[in-house]
Every structure is written in structure tokens, then in C-alpha cells.
Amino acid sequence: MNITQKQFKRCDLISVEGRIDSATAPQLAEALEAITAAGRYKIILDCCNVSFISSAGLRVLVNTQKNCKRYNRGELVLAQIPENIRSTLDLVGFTELFKIFNDTLSAVGYF
Amino acid sequence: MNITQKQFKRCDLISVEGRIDSATAPQLAEALEAITAAGRYKIILDCCNVSFISSAGLRVLVNTQKNCKRYNRGELVLAQIPENIRSTLDLVGFTELFKIFNDTLSAVGYF
Amino acid sequence: MQWGISKTIVVEVSASQRFPGRYESLTKIAEFIRCACAQAGFDSCTTYSVETAVDEACSNIIEHAYGGEDIGEICCTCHLEEDRLVIILQDNGKPFKPEKFRIPKDTIPLKKYKRKKKQGLGLYFIYKIMDEVSFATSPSEGNTLTLVKYKSSPPPQA
Amino acid sequence: MQWGISKTIVVEVSASQRFPGRYESLTKIAEFIRCACAQAGFDSCTTYSVETAVDEACSNIIEHAYGGEDIGEICCTCHLEEDRLVIILQDNGKPFKPEKFRIPKDTIPLKKYKRKKKQGLGLYFIYKIMDEVSFATSPSEGNTLTLVKYKSSPPPQA
Ligand SMILES: Nc1ncnc2c1ncn2[C@@H]1O[C@H](COP(=O)(O)OP(=O)(O)O)[C@@H](O)[C@H]1O
Ligand SMILES: Nc1ncnc2c1ncn2[C@@H]1O[C@H](COP(=O)(O)OP(=O)(O)O)[C@@H](O)[C@H]1O
Numbered sequence: 001m002n003i004t005q006k007q008f009k010r011c012d013l014i015s016v017e018g019r020i021d022s023a024t025a026p027q028l029a030e031a032l033e034a035i036t037a038a039g040r041y042k043i044i045l046d047c048c049n050v051s052f053i054s055s056a057g058l059r060v061l062v063n064t065q066k067n068c069k070r071y072n073r074g075e076l077v078l079a080q081i082p083e084n085i086r087s088t089l090d091l092v093g094f095t096e097l098f099k100i101f102n103d104t105l106s107a108v109g110y111f
Numbered sequence: 112m113n114i115t116q117k118q119f120k121r122c123d124l125i126s127v128e129g130r131i132d133s134a135t136a137p138q139l140a141e142a143l144e145a146i147t148a149a150g151r152y153k154i155i156l157d158c159c160n161v162s163f164i165s166s167a168g169l170r171v172l173v174n175t176q177k178n179c180k181r182y183n184r185g186e187l188v189l190a191q192i193p194e195n196i197r198s199t200l201d202l203v204g205f206t207e208l209f210k211i212f213n214d215t216l217s218a219v220g221y222f
Numbered sequence: 223m224q225w226g227i228s229k230t231i232v233v234e235v236s237a238s239q240r241f242p243g244r245y246e247s248l249t250k251i252a253e254f255i256r257c258a259c260a261q262a263g264f265d266s267c268t269t270y271s272v273e274t275a276v277d278e279a280c281s282n283i284i285e286h287a288y289g290g291e292d293i294g295e296i297c298c299t300c301h302l303e304e305d306r307l308v309i310i311l312q313d314n315g316k317p318f319k320p321e322k323f324r325i326p327k328d329t330i331p332l333k334k335y336k337r338k339k340k341q342g343l344g345l346y347f348i349y350k351i352m353d354e355v356s357f358a359t360s361p362s363e364g365n366t367l368t369l370v371k372y373k374s375s376p377p378p379q380a
Numbered sequence: 381m382q383w384g385i386s387k388t389i390v391v392e393v394s395a396s397q398r399f400p401g402r403y404e405s406l407t408k409i410a411e412f413i414r415c416a417c418a419q420a421g422f423d424s425c426t427t428y429s430v431e432t433a434v435d436e437a438c439s440n441i442i443e444h445a446y447g448g449e450d451i452g453e454i455c456c457t458c459h460l461e462e463d464r465l466v467i468i469l470q471d472n473g474k475p476f477k478p479e480k481f482r483i484p485k486d487t488i489p490l491k492k493y494k495r496k497k498k499q500g501l502g503l504y505f506i507y508k509i510m511d512e513v514s515f516a517t518s519p520s521e522g523n524t525l526t527l528v529k530y531k532s533s534p535p536p537q538a
Contacts, residue, residue: 008220010121022281023245052252055278055343084270091271092350093330108219109119133439134403163410166436166501195428202429203508204488
């Protein structure tokens with residue numbers, strides 16, 4: 001897994017490449033915690049180059065979402081999720097938990 | 112000239128394709144005025160597909176910039192300007208008047 | 223039940239492969255599953271969801287049944303039946319007694335349970351994605367997890 | 381001054397073309413200028429800036445000298461000299477007396493002047509982009525605008 005980040009005025013974009021699974025989820029959790037620890041709770045996860053998300057990966061996203069939404073201070077949104085991943089998230093009922101944008105531009109423009 | 116528009120929460124993206132010259136500048140002015148008339152003064156002009164900007168086109172941008180910056184209520188910024196246009200704007204001293212972004216994502220993230 | 227045979231390619235109705243019980247194997251297992259799904263005629267979204275369920279199941283085998291990497295193997299067998307793909311995962315680790323666990327149904331198990339330990343989402347994924355899930359243990363064959371995915375929606379009585 | 385002649389291509393040192401005085405002609409004139417700039421060895425940014433200056437000059441001819449489209453022609457001549465490209469634009473419209481206008485220098489003319497009419501930016505662009513600019517009028521040849529762009533920075537005394 002490869003993580004790149006970009007900070008904008010009102011939100012942070014975090015782009016992940018590869019698998020988000022039990023092996024890599026802690027690394028993603030760390031990157032997300034660094035953002036929220038800085039008092040920034042509007043986060044976009046760019047999934048364009050994500051090849052796989054396991055339940056362990058999703059667990060990290062759910063925890064981050066809870067943290068971000070607390071006190072109405074922000075939100076974690078997903079952008080550019082590959083169709084197969086999106087359809088599986090749909091199947092397991094997790095798309096309700098995250099706003100999903102087709103492109104990162106709309107996601108940045110949302111905040 | 113072809114204009115497409117996208118409204119985000121805090122800013123508007125207006126993408127122009129083709130020449131911005133005396134013939135087409137009024138059409139661009141109209142589109143920009145529609146945005147400012149709606150009380151929206153944070154505007155990104157996406158120049159990715161602009162082939163030419165004449166002084167008449169630039170005049171429209173300068174007027175819009177003045178209008179947007181009044182009362183500190185906003186700003187017109189440019190994104191993805193082709194290198195040759197950018198260098199000519201530099202030469203005539205107009206790049207000082209506009210913040211320029213390499214990509215629209217950073218421009219949306221700026222507001 | 224009859225198996226169609228095309229002019230040049232005999233459709234393999236069953237395939238089996240053993241993998242070392244380590245996380246590295248997960249992508250190889252996914253490839254194996256992808257081939258079986260292709261033969262079953264699943265679309266890319268269904269295929270990916272089955273890969274996800276199998277990935278979760280194999281992670282559990284490594285983590286919980288074996289309690290670590292490189293302790294034992296995972297044997298993966300795919301049977302292509304007329305209306306379904308049957309995936310069988312076998313291991314020789316600690317038996318899993320699903321009765322001891324709250325098998326997640328329709329609600330996402332996001333609450334904490336038992337002294338701060340968080341409920342995992344893996345079993346929830348597996349049950350949610352696959353049409354049939356059953357765990358079995360025998361002294362001779364070890365643990366057997368049978369996962370079934372129907373080619374179309376599951377029949378009402380299934 | 382000597383002109384280099386390559387084995388197969390004779391470098392044209394001068395080219396001239398007439399265009400109808402209408403806005404449609406502007407892209408054709410730009411193409412003509414682009415060829416001349418290529419022969420002068422200008423990079424794409426310099427080329428685009430010269431195109432811009434010529435576009436402004438030709439727009440002014442149509443709008444101000446002729447006072448409208450399809451009144452007269454614009455003759456465009458390019459001379460490729462050793463250290464510069466010389467572009468000559470000729471028209472038969474109303475003579476332009478630049479002395480009557482505030483020729484913009486270094487500051488961008490963004491202020492309004494004379495009873496709310498806004499100062500145009502066209503002349504400013506032309507003077508800013510080109511190294512030499514001169515207007516002339518004669519009864520026989522009409523109006524002649526000479527625009528010069530040096531191949532490198534203009535000589536200090538020029
Ligand atoms: N194959 C298995 N062998 C033994 N125990 C298992 C197996 N699969 C699941 N379990 C048990 O069920 C629990 C829930 O599993 P799961 O929902 O996948 O979440 P997680 O693995 O993240 O805890 C595990 O913590 C483990 O105790
Ligand atoms: N070729 C020309 N022939 C006659 N008048 C001209 C010509 N070029 C410029 N002018 C005069 O100079 C003024 C300023 O020109 P310019 O800076 O290009 O701005 P604009 O054309 O937008 O007014 C014009 O309004 C016009 O009166």
C-alpha cells in the first residue's frame with residue numbers, strides 16, 4: 001500500500017494505492033489519525049488506485065468516520081471507488097456510512 | 112467557445128473551451144455575471160482547453176476579478192492555463208492580478 | 223445434471239489447490255478464486271465480492287485457526303455446479319465453533335462487545351456476501367468451511 | 381547579411397498574404413504568423429505572444445480602421461531577418477494617429493478614461509509584447525503597422 005496526501009484549505013485528500021487489508025490497515029489508520037490529531041476532520045479518501053478493501057480496512061474507515069463526525073466537526077468521504085469495490089460495499093451495507101463521490105473535484109468542492 | 116459550469120459548496124468552476132476573444136468575450140462575461148449575480152464570488156476559470164485569450168477576453172476577467180474582490184467577498188482564480196498563454200500573461204504583467212493553480216483540485220481546495 | 227463440453231475446451235468442473243497459510247498467499251488465492259468465478263460466469267462485481275469473502279475466511283484461518291503465519295496450509299477447492307459455485311476451504315488448525323459466536327445477521331456489527339474487544343467484521347462480510355456458509359470439523363479432515371454463491375439470486379427455499 | 385541555404389530547402393526570407401478584413405480571418409492570420417515564427421526559431425511561448433500581438437493589431441484594423449467587417453483587406457507580410465522577425469500589417473481604412481492616444485507604457489491601463497469609456501488593452505498588449513512598434517500612413521500605401529520581434533532580447537541601443 002502506498003499513501004499520498006494533500007492538504008487543502010478546508011479538507012485533506014488522502015490517496016491510497018493497493019490493498020487495504022489487515023496487513024496495511026494500521027498504516028492507513030496512522031495516516032488518518034495524524035490528520036485528525038491535527039484537528040482536521042474533513043477528509044477525502046481517494047480510492048482510485050485501491051485494489052482491495054478487507055473488513056479490517058473498512059474497520060479503520062468506520063472508526064475514522066465516527067471520530068470525524070463527532071460534534072458535527074467533519075466527515076470522511078470516499079472518492080473514485082472502483083465499481084467492484086463499491087458494489088461489494090453496497091452488498092455489505094457500508095455505502096450508507098460514507099458519502100461517495102465519483103471524482104475528487106466534487107469531493108473537495110463538497111467541504 | 113464552449114462553456115461548462117459546476118457549482119461547489121464554496122466556489123464555482125467555469126471551464127472554457129476555445130478562443131476567448133472580442134467575439135466570444137461577451138458570452139463569457141454573461142456566464143460570469145450570472146454567477147456573481149447569484150451572490151457567488153469565488154470563481155475558478157479552468158483554462159485547460161482555452162486556445163487563445165485576447166485583450167478583450169482579459170478585460171472581462173479583470174472586471175470580474177474587481178467585482179469578486181470587492182468587500183473581500185471572493186476572488187477569481189485561474190487553473191490549468193496552457194504554458195504559452197501563461198507566459199504571455201506574464202509578459203504583459205497580468206499574472207499578478209490572478210492567483211494561478213496548476214490543477215482544478217487545488218483551486219477548489221483553495222476556497 | 224449434465225456438463226456441457228465445447229468443441230475444444232473441456233470445462234473443468236472442479237479444481238483444488240493448496241496454499242501456505244500466510245498472508246502473502248491471499249493474493250494467490252484471490253487469483254484462483256477469480257478463475258473459478260470466471261468459469262461460473264460471474265460478473266466482475268460478483269467476482270470481487272466472492273474474492274472478498276474468501277479473503278476474509280482465509281485471514282481468519284491464518285489468524286485464528288492457526289494463530290499465526292506458516293503454521294499450516296489452506297486447501298482451496300472450487301466446484302462448479304450448474305447453478306452455483308461451491309468453494310471449500312480446509313485447514314488443520316484449531317476447530318472453529320461458530321455456535322460460540324454471535325453470527326452477524328443483517329445489522330452491521332459495529333458495537334463493541336466483551337470487555338472492549340471490538341467485534342470483527344470478517345464473519346459479517348462472509349455471511350453477507352455468500353449465499354450459504356457452513357463450518358464443519360472432523361478429526362480426519364480438519365476444519366471445512368463451505369461457501370456457496372448462486373449464479374442468480376438464491377432460490378426461495380434454499 | 382547572408383542567408384543560409386540548406387541542402388533541400390531554400391529558406392524563404394519573406395512571405396506575404398492578403399486576408400479579408402473579418403474576424404474569421406484572425407485564426408488564419410495566426411497560422412500564417414505561426415509559420416513565420418517557426419522559421420525564426422521562436423519557442424512556442426514567444427510564438428503565441430506574437431500571435432496575440434498580431435491578433436490585437438488586426439482586430440483593431442477591422443474594428444477601428446475599417447469600422448466593421450468586410451470593408452477592406454489586411455495584408456500581412458513577414459520578413460525574416462538575421463536577428464529579428466518583422467511583421468508588416470497594411471490596411472486601407474481610416475488612418476490611425478497614435479499621437480492622439482495615450483500609448484500605454486509599462487503600467488497596465490485599467491483605469492477608465494474620457495467619460496466612462498474604458499481604455500482598451502489592445503495597444504498595451506502590442507507594445508508590451510513586441511520589441512518595436514510603429515504606425516505610418518501614406519496616401520498610396522494606406523496604413524502600415526510595423527511590428528518587430530527580436531530573436532533574443534533587444535539590443536540595449538535599439
Ligand atoms: N477460522 C476460524 N477459526 C477459529 N476462530 C475463528 C475463525 N473465524 C473466526 N473466528 C473467531 O470469530 C471471531 C470473529 O471473527 P471475524 O468476524 O472474522 O472478526 P475478527 O477476525 O476481526 O475478529 C474471531 O475473533 C475469532 O475468535
Ligand atoms: N488600427 C487602428 N485604426 C484606427 N484606430 C485605432 C487603431 N488601433 C487602435 N485605434 C484606436 O486606439 C484605441 C485604443 O485601442 P486598443 O488599445 O486596441 O483598445 P480597444 O480597441 O479595445 O479600444 C481604440 O479605441 C481606437 O480608437
